[in-house]
Amino acid sequence: MSPSKSRTDALMAGEELSSVAQRERRKRIVDATIALASKGGFDAVQMRAVADRADVALGTLYRYFPSKVHLLVSSLAVELERAQEKMDRTTVPGDSPYERVLFVLGRITRGLQRNPHLTEAMTRAFTFADASAGAEVDRVAWLMESMFTRAMSDEDPTDEQKAIARVIGDVWLSNLVAWVTRRATATDVANRLELTVRLLLK
Amino acid sequence: MSPSKSRTDALMAGEELSSVAQRERRKRIVDATIALASKGGFDAVQMRAVADRADVALGTLYRYFPSKVHLLVSSLAVELERAQEKMDRTTVPGDSPYERVLFVLGRITRGLQRNPHLTEAMTRAFTFADASAGAEVDRVAWLMESMFTRAMSDEDPTDEQKAIARVIGDVWLSNLVAWVTRRATATDVANRLELTVRLLLK
């Protein structure tokens, strides 16, 4: 049982899946997760339901993703990558970092708000993640940070820019959570983000 | 069953508990929660274990706190109140908001880091909370915010000060979570907090 560990880790990371069949299985699982999450949020992502929908045995699901949190955080990474790619194909308007960051922030936020259940599922998983999902969480955190540093400038970001991006990411996530738990309206979120970016970049 | 609803809500809020016995039960429950959390973190706070330790039936526990998350977030509020009281008895040194906020932040952070398991349990519950625990979460958010606005000045805080306090709170929580999940060291946390406060208040 132990010698298979490294192979299993590769499955989790989603890279270098030995066979086509495995890559397809993994994709089916992530797709099923996103579909279920979109329909009913965190609670609707039940491991048996994901396995069923992905046409995979429960044990196989757990071989690919060792927990529900890993599964959802990995799906969040997939979604963020998609958003980043879309953003890369867009020319971000605005001639100051302030304006450009605000544009990116507004766009992604509205994108997520278009799918409240999915957002709820993914953000709750992200913030609930424990140490065992550290790698996946770090990956998402890095995606978020680089999303904002890229908006600030085309050059390599300075340390200060990285710090600012991180703060924005923290505030962004916290407001997203407040929104999915209905403690803040979309307007509240927009206002607070604007205010935060202003404090940091103006 | 329905007519008792309003009474139950009062129990949750922890105010106006009709009898001494009830206030004592509630206290025993919170104490048991904190003790178990201190020993083994979120996972060790098992509802049956809390009930046992508080000498209360499982059903009674649920009458006082409708879920594990409510229980832990309420306990977090209790802890923050304690910290605030302690802070009130201290003269916060420093002659700029920057210095004073940093002092308060450092103190509370080190305080929490002295009890990693408890901190893990409470922060994870806080960030995992769903809409049903909105009131409890808001209370904690408010405690955090006012902790920082108080450090900034003795006067009533301006809107900008409130905004800054909120941002600091978001960053603080996020770093605390990174620390409990072992994605950041205590030094990382201290550095990032310092940097954030500098960006916002200097």
Add this chain to the structure above:
DNA sequence: GAAGTTTATAGAACGTGTTCTATTTCCGGC
């Protein structure tokens, strides 16, 4: 202080995340 109501108790029961077991299928090397 008795009747009626609310609250507490013990413990069974249920749902869902996770683990385990036994069996079958797939795949790389001969």
Add this chain to the structure above:
DNA sequence: GCCGGAAATAGAACACGTTCTATAAACTTC
């Protein structure tokens, strides 16, 4: 094509949060 080990499958089993049931104890009100 065949063998041996890894991966997948079906399904049972287990753990813990939560809910439910039946009974007893504690209160209110007269």
